Amino acid sequence: MKEELNGNSWKFGDDISTDLIAPGRYFHLRTNLPELAKHVLEDADPEFPAKVKSGDFVVAGRNFGLGSSREHAPTIIKLAGVNAVLAKSFARIFYRNAINVGLPVLICDTDKIDEGDKLSIELSNGVIHNQTKGTEITFNPLPNVMIRILNDGGLASHIEKHGDFKLED
Amino acid sequence: MGKTISEKIIGEHAGKEVSAGDIVVANVDVTAVQDGTGPLAVQQLNKINLVQAANPKSTVLFIDHAAPSPHKDLSNAHGLLRDFAKKTGVVLSEVGEGVCHQRLVESYVKPGDILIGADSHTCTSGALGAFSTGMGSTDVAIGIALGKTWLRVPETFKINVTGQFQKGVYAKDLILYVIGQIGADGATYKALEFTGDTIKAMTMSERFTLSNMAVEAGAKTGLIEADDVTKQYLEELGRGDEFRYIQADEDAEYEKVFDIDASKLEPVISAPHTVDNVKSLNELMGTKVDQVFIGTCTNGRLDDLEIAASVLKGKQRHPDTRLIVTPASKQVYIQAMEKGYIQTLVEAGAAVMAPGCGPCVGVHQGILGDEEVCIATQNRNFKGRMGNPNSYIYLSSPATAAAAAITGKITDPREVLV
């Protein structure tokens, strides 16, 4: 996992559901994730798949990722090149899935970030530098269990490496 | 200090005393995936060379979301599940057998179990007094292979319901009301425990409707103690020997307690595009309805079809309104045929689908046109949920949905209930 992440922000509102991220009408693309990624967040912003660039951030309001358990949702956000998702809060299953697939998810006050703001994020220090505004936002570091999984490159790699859950020292 | 149902069950499976906030690795009894999440689970296990199942008899792969398959890519995805089942000896639930959550409560989950399922409504089995929660494909894949998972023991909100429903008010109205009160993220990471006289008097079917929708308030699971009603339910399924009583301790600690008087509730509807956008019928009465859908893991059980049939008996659907009915499982379908409900519904103009998810998740069997309105007994009305982001989904009880099928618009079911 890269320690420092740099990129531009794309702003979304509250309650971005997994149906908006990975619409059910593309159900047949779930075994073809690069194809599904071409529709990422399409129902929240139809232009998003065309404009997102590698390294960008998705910045949203409350309860990001509510709804279904489809892990395809964080996976295609990651496949689209997004470095991390920042939100005021996340739905539980999405949050866990994001860590499992190696997508950093940060809980912070996203009102202080506007669309297009350039951010530089120090993951382990819990600091977001908003370079456009010249401000700093802090976020709570992830629970230890999740840092371990994230550092191993996701849950499948974690189990492959240790042969079992290895969540404690 | 006493324990909540979650603390008791997770503690038994972690082999130590636990309380809310603890993070533990726990054994799981039942694991499940469906055809939307299962193929990715299988791919993950293939990738790390862990094609195995710790408990094959209680690992179930469900073909229910796109069943029968409407697309060749989905047929191939189904093939991945069938192959995995052959290789590992796990159970495959084929096209026509029903929606995963209904099949899980009928045949696989028992009180005191931990169930993890790659489907958010896995919380449905909580009504059996089992700790059941939804996770993603990878989490459940590892659960299948190793027979365990990691969990954070949740804090619990107690939903204490007393009093009798008025005519025309059902468990669905209650849970929509509760979600409207708590909000779509009000119970994130928490467990709900439904209790009180109203819950104790409910049938299992009504209890499943409550637990099913716990996740719509963000909750990890929706638990109900296993009591004599649960016992009788399992006995009727020939599973009496799997029963045990499960209840919270008197002095268990709850983060919040909600007291609800069921006798004060009215029929309600959740309006587009969030489940917590709960409104009284009065606010929406007269809204034109293009499609009515009765089914799903929320309200596709025998008593739901009975209510719909009683409303529609001897009547016809409105000429401008389609009516789709999908029994939640094969067993429900057979019983509904024996009781004559299917006959009544078909005579009233219903298109009856094979047991499965039907149009609930926007894959097939009832995708809405632009600007169309559907009233459905399902659990979600997110934009695009039924396959078209330019359509509108209202959620209600089967009675309210059936009433709309007759009049072609949102209608108070008390006007048509006899």
Ligand code: SF4
């Ligand atoms: S019926 Fe709907 S909510 Fe239930 S499992 Fe199927 S798609 Fe999900």
